Amino acid sequence: MTEFKLPELGENIDQGDLVRLMIAPGASITEGQPVMELETEKAIVEVPSSVSGTVKEIRVKEGEKVKVGQVIFTVENGAGGVARTASAAKQPVPALPSTPPVSSSAAAPESKPAPARTAVQTAATAPARRATDTGAQTEFKLPELGENISEGDLVRLMISPGARVAEGQPVMELETEKAVVEVPSSVSGVVKEVRVKQGEKVKVGQVIFTLEGAAAAPTERPQHVPVEHVSGQQGARLAFQAAIRAEGKTEEQALPPDAPAPAIPTFAMPAQLGKVAGTAHGEPIPAAPHVRRLARELGIDIHDVKGTGPGGRISKDDVKAYSKSLLASAAAAIQAPRGTQLAQPELPDFGKWGKIERVSMRGVRRKTAEHLWEAWSTIPHVTQNDKADITELEQLRARFAPKAQEAGGKMTVTAIALKVCASALKIFPQFNASIDMAKEEIVYKQYIHIGVAVDTDRGLLVPVIRDVDKKNIVELATELTQLSKKARDKKLIPAEMEGGTFTITNLGGIGGTGFSPIVNHPEVAILGLSRSSMEPVWLNGKFEPRLVLPLSLSYDHRLIDGADAARFLRWIAEAFEQPFLLSVQG
Amino acid sequence: MTDASNMHIAVIGGGPGGYAAAFLAADLGMKVTLIDRELNPGGVCLYRGCIPSKALLHVAKLIEEAHQAKNWGLEYADPKIDLARLRSWKEGVVKKLTGGLGQLSKQRKVEYIQGRASFDTSNVLRVSREGGTEESLSFDRVIIATGSRPAIIPALKLDSPRMMDSTSALDLPELPKTLLVIGGGYIGLELGTVYAALGSKVSVVEMLPGLLPGADRDLVLPLHKRIEKVFDSILLNTTVAAVKEESGGIRVSFDGPEVKERERVFDKVLVSVGRKPNSEIHGLEKTQVRVGQRGFIQVNKQLQTDDPAIYAIGDVVGEPMLAHKASHEGRTAVEAIAGHKVAFEPNAIPAVVFTDPEIAWCGLTEAQAQKENREIKVARFPWGASGRAMTLDRTEGMTKLLLHPQTERVLGVGIVGVGAGELIAEGVLAVEMGAVAQDIALSIHPHPTLSETIMESAEVFFGTSTHVYRPKRSA
Numbered sequence A: 001m002t003e004f005k006l007p008e009l010g011e012n013i014d015q016g017d018l019v020r021l022m023i024a025p026g027a028s029i030t031e032g033q034p035v036m037e038l039e040t041e042k043a044i045v046e047v048p049s050s051v052s053g054t055v056k057e058i059r060v061k062e063g064e065k066v067k068v069g070q071v072i073f074t075v076e077n078g079a080g081g082v083a084r085t086a087s088a089a090k091q092p093v094p095a096l097p098s099t100p101p102v103s104s105s106a107a108a109p110e111s112k113p114a115p116a117r118t119a120v121q122t123a124a125t126a127p128a129r130r131a132t133d134t135g136a137q138t139e140f141k142l143p144e145l146g147e148n149i150s151e152g153d154l155v156r157l158m159i160s161p162g163a164r165v166a167e168g169q170p171v172m173e174l175e176t177e178k179a180v181v182e183v184p185s186s187v188s189g190v191v192k193e194v195r196v197k198q199g200e201k202v203k204v205g206q207v208i209f210t211l212e213g214a215a216a217a218p219t220e221r222p223q224h225v226p227v228e229h230v231s232g233q234q235g236a237r238l239a240f241q242a243a244i245r246a247e248g249k250t251e252e253q254a255l256p257p258d259a260p261a262p263a264i265p266t267f268a269m270p271a272q273l274g275k276v277a278g279t280a281h282g283e284p285i286p287a288a289p290h291v292r293r294l295a296r297e298l299g300i301d302i303h304d305v306k307g308t309g310p311g312g313r314i315s316k317d318d319v320k321a322y323s324k325s326l327l328a329s330a331a332a333a334i335q336a337p338r339g340t341q342l343a344q345p346e347l348p349d350f351g352k353w354g355k356i357e358r359v360s361m362r363g364v365r366r367k368t369a370e371h372l373w374e375a376w377s378t379i380p381h382v383t384q385n386d387k388a389d390i391t392e393l394e395q396l397r398a399r400f401a402p403k404a405q406e407a408g409g410k411m412t413v414t415a416i417a418l419k420v421c422a423s424a425l426k427i428f429p430q431f432n433a434s435i436d437m438a439k440e441e442i443v444y445k446q447y448i449h450i451g452v453a454v455d456t457d458r459g460l461l462v463p464v465i466r467d468v469d470k471k472n473i474v475e476l477a478t479e480l481t482q483l484s485k486k487a488r489d490k491k492l493i494p495a496e497m498e499g500g501t502f503t504i505t506n507l508g509g510i511g512g513t514g515f516s517p518i519v520n521h522p523e524v525a526i527l528g529l530s531r532s533s534m535e536p537v538w539l540n541g542k543f544e545p546r547l548v549l550p551l552s553l554s555y556d557h558r559l560i561d562g563a564d565a566a567r568f569l570r571w572i573a574e575a576f577e578q579p580f581l582l583s584v585q586g
Numbered sequence B: 001m002t003d004a005s006n007m008h009i010a011v012i013g014g015g016p017g018g019y020a021a022a023f024l025a026a027d028l029g030m031k032v033t034l035i036d037r038e039l040n041p042g043g044v045c046l047y048r049g050c051i052p053s054k055a056l057l058h059v060a061k062l063i064e065e066a067h068q069a070k071n072w073g074l075e076y077a078d079p080k081i082d083l084a085r086l087r088s089w090k091e092g093v094v095k096k097l098t099g100g101l102g103q104l105s106k107q108r109k110v111e112y113i114q115g116r117a118s119f120d121t122s123n124v125l126r127v128s129r130e131g132g133t134e135e136s137l138s139f140d141r142v143i144i145a146t147g148s149r150p151a152i153i154p155a156l157k158l159d160s161p162r163m164m165d166s167t168s169a170l171d172l173p174e175l176p177k178t179l180l181v182i183g184g185g186y187i188g189l190e191l192g193t194v195y196a197a198l199g200s201k202v203s204v205v206e207m208l209p210g211l212l213p214g215a216d217r218d219l220v221l222p223l224h225k226r227i228e229k230v231f232d233s234i235l236l237n238t239t240v241a242a243v244k245e246e247s248g249g250i251r252v253s254f255d256g257p258e259v260k261e262r263e264r265v266f267d268k269v270l271v272s273v274g275r276k277p278n279s280e281i282h283g284l285e286k287t288q289v290r291v292g293q294r295g296f297i298q299v300n301k302q303l304q305t306d307d308p309a310i311y312a313i314g315d316v317v318g319e320p321m322l323a324h325k326a327s328h329e330g331r332t333a334v335e336a337i338a339g340h341k342v343a344f345e346p347n348a349i350p351a352v353v354f355t356d357p358e359i360a361w362c363g364l365t366e367a368q369a370q371k372e373n374r375e376i377k378v379a380r381f382p383w384g385a386s387g388r389a390m391t392l393d394r395t396e397g398m399t400k401l402l403l404h405p406q407t408e409r410v411l412g413v414g415i416v417g418v419g420a421g422e423l424i425a426e427g428v429l430a431v432e433m434g435a436v437a438q439d440i441a442l443s444i445h446p447h448p449t450l451s452e453t454i455m456e457s458a459e460v461f462f463g464t465s466t467h468v469y470r471p472k473r474s475a
């Protein structure tokens, strides 16, 4: 009998809270093995044992305060404690009167009086062996199996030397006259020697195997010195074992696996026999082969499907339901792209009222839909309307048109609008900006790249003209002509549609007196041009026929106030009206 | 979907992988050419593998049972063995089966060419016919099913009729007085069992500490114990350092910590140290097919190689090298070629060792679970408690289920005992269908049969097995 007392933990620390116990009665421990975790004022420390043997009684509980010098547990068949502990904290090891051998199972809280469990640890043979072995030893003898049964045939041994056994874990199967019984161990520790063979007759009381406290294995860690808590592998393993014991888990969980299979040389073909191919996902999928195949046919990764059957089994219906939900959310994704989770109301069956045709919404249309939905749902839009008298501008335009034509361009109102807007953006930089809501910042751009919406047979495209402020109208007209052609010829590359800071959309070619364009997110404003027409304008006390261009400016009200928008648009209108405001030649 | 009926595919190799692929392709309407060196399809499995070995093992079993019959009050004289007759019976079985496959090829209008194929390009094959003519044939797709051959270790290479591999051992040229089997894998143990039953003193040497490396130890143990009685010796942890021919036999020197006799002389030596894939196909380097380090052709889950026109199946693409795996792969490859969305993704491939007792398992093994650190529950049923096993006087068997601890799903099944090979099919079905322990426990199994041990294993799991008493313990 040996006691283990809490050793000195360090300067000025005389107690700690017991956070975790890593041992249980019956467990075999080795010197140096961590037995508990203490929380002191300074740190959590793992306390190693200074004794070896089989734990008999534990005198503390988790959550309690433990003082230096207090007895933590007692050990039976202890070895090596006394002499070696001398190096550690003063630790007298008084011998306690030894208790009867059965008490270990009596002390175990979860023990049951099942006959097979009545125990075995006789101290009688242990001392004799102690002379030769440093490690503590325990023997496991065949317990009483029941009335009138004195022996059995050993059908199966479930342990081998070196294996770890825990109390309650089945260690062998015996065939008796009456039945095959599984015999659980009443001891814990590492199996040293197995004294019986399969197929032999075994008698009640016969030694089945001996245990060692693993004392033979030299422990590397410094003895008796509490170590700072490191949750090393050993700790984890011990904790796991302690947990199994503490929870009194079934043998299946506690059963140590077979002795590790040695590495397989490359030519040993049978090693792979029966190996399952393709277990990249770990557990095999709980779905019957035909269900897995259905999933493949539907293009579904079966691992994404949630099974509703027992043990998570996936049925055909589960796959179909998942497939439906995928289709539904794919459809929703088209309608409510990126970020917007707004569910679309279900559509009626249009076919009820007449013939319909469904056409897939791909390519430009789909992109446009996504983009505009996003713009519309993130930007609070306001549209400001104004009119510009372009009578004089129109004369200028006609005059400069041949020049542009020479350069390969067309002098259009849009080309002029580019120049006008570039100048306006310089004066009103908040229209040449973006909002970064995540960072709560406004991004002012030091460049002016203006996109122009082009109507093509595939849908709306917006090529971007770079550095508009640095180009003259003839250059802009030429470039615009080229880009529009490219757009219609499907030759635009994505880079030519990126980086815009402002957009112009001109529906004048078609007609209309005004509209509300949607801001081309992440830009903050867009200028819409409608068809210019001759209107009577009150000038110098009478109505005069003037050519008037309707302007519609939509803007992001988060960044731009209404008054600023009115001022910006007025500036543009005036620039159109008095082209002298601009230097026509750039 | 590709129009399969217009395709012309070539299958190189007529083993269980190749002929299964060729037949399915023909059934799907493709034009098929099957090329193999033998007179008829069959491959290793039928000519020099599964079938002849099982024929001989059946004979071995009968001899064993006749011996055992003494215990039941039935005494037979020692059998007289007519080796020539035995040989021709075995060859008859092979002929019938391979001839049958030849018939089936004709009925399906599969063009069967006896010859050797090599690659000119990805889809042009050079075929040298058995008669000597050579021709170039082009195909839409090619399936490589060239199988494997016995591996040779340089140290054991010795040109002598006393040295055998599995092929020559199955030829059964004569009965050696003493036979050394090098390699404790399934082929070595199966053939060793045959020779031991026929009267040879058989020894087996294995460099690893146990027979059948890779199989769960608890399954191997009963077999080990029986072989111990039937074989002359089992040398574990032992390697063969050298073999030398001398007038009286082959002198073998052993190496290892447990070796008692450094040298012994054997009449014959059977080398069964594994198999090597036949991936050294002429002209393969002209294609984009990639061969891995161990010689296996690399394929994806559709069995397609890196060359889109070429698929590969069977032993030549990897472990486990088993006939039923080859066939399943063959069918999957053809379906993929036909444009079906398929993949080779079984949850369980059964493995059977046809020794006495047999060992069989499928799905997860305990060894694998341990290696991958997976928590499982194991429920074992010892055959000592099986009435059927008792009536057969073979109670050393054991059946176990490997279960998922939370869902109680059957992840693997392991069986050792007579007839384990037949029993494992239920395990495969359970794993593939995602059965839980209760499904098995609640399915009525016929009495008295060994199949009950599967049901009772599930009952053991719930602690309610009728025939196993387990003292109650707290939960």
Ligand SMILES: Cc1cc2nc3c(=O)[nH]c(=O)nc-3n(C[C@H](O)[C@H](O)[C@H](O)COP(=O)(O)OP(=O)(O)OC[C@H]3O[C@@H](n4cnc5c(N)ncnc54)[C@H](O)[C@@H]3O)c2cc1C
Pocket: B012, B013, B014, B015, B016, B017, B018, B035, B036, B037, B038, B042, B043, B044, B045, B046, B048, B049, B050, B051, B053, B115, B116, B117, B118, B145, B146, B147, B148, B166, B187, B278, B281, B313, B314, B315, B316, B321, B322, B323, B324, B325, B326, B354
């Ligand atoms: C003794 C023994 C016992 C076995 N027992 C079993 C068992 O019980 N159960 C089991 O499942 N498996 C068993 N196997 C393994 C089984 O035989 C193989 O897994 C199976 O045959 C592989 O089939 P395969 O189609 O990949 O190729 P193979 O059966 O190896 O066939 C390949 C064919 O291709 C031919 N070939 C190769 N190259 C060319 C070329 N260039 N041109 C033309 N033809 C070519 C070969 O001649 C051969 O006929 C055993 C094997 C052996 C040796």
